Amino acid sequence: MKEYIKKNKKVIIFALYMIITFVLIYFHENWRDEAQAWLIARDCDIFELFRSNEI
Helix, strand or coil: CHHHHHHCHHHHHHHHHHHHHHHHHHCCCCCHHHHHHHHHHHHCCHHHHHHCCCC
């Protein structure tokens, strides 16, 4: 088992990093500045986004 961990240390560290990142993304709550950008993008079509001065 120690030999397996020693050989695949980078893979194990990357897998742990990905697991932690996905858990944090899942429980992340949008703050006001993030939510505002999402709402503008949701409510406008692509041409209105580029014409808009609100962003």
